[in-house]
Amino acid sequence: MDADDWEKMLEDLDAGFSETLLKLIDRTGKKDSEIYKKANVDRKLFSKIRNNMDYKPSKTTALAFAFALELDIDETKDFIGRAGLASPIAINLT
Numbered sequence: 001m002d003a004d005d006w007e008k009m010l011e012d013l014d015a016g017f018s019e020t021l022l023k024l025i026d027r028t029g030k031k032d033s034e035i036y037k038k039a040n041v042d043r044k045l046f047s048k049i050r051n052n053m054d055y056k057p058s059k060t061t062a063l064a065f066a067f068a069l070e071l072d073i074d075e076t077k078d079f080i081g082r083a084g085l086a087s088p089i090a091i092n093l094t
Helices: 001-014 017-028 030-036 043-051 059-068 073-082
Strands: none
Touching: 017 030, 017 043, 017 073, 030 043, 030 059, 059 073
């Protein structure tokens, strides 16, 4: 691994819920509005999440975004862990 790879990996480790959500939305290639509507989250709450990088969502909101983003189980565990809701060991989504 070169220095750029290590830097990217460290950035991803430090990313919180809001930052991770925005990166995942970008990865889908869809508009923000498509994802938050699919998650049944209103524009006002999404704006709050987007503008507050320290935002801590409810478990329902975090899971709604995970489903809207069509994350696999491992990605979902990581995602809700970044929301401060659960450790990966404590979650059984199967």
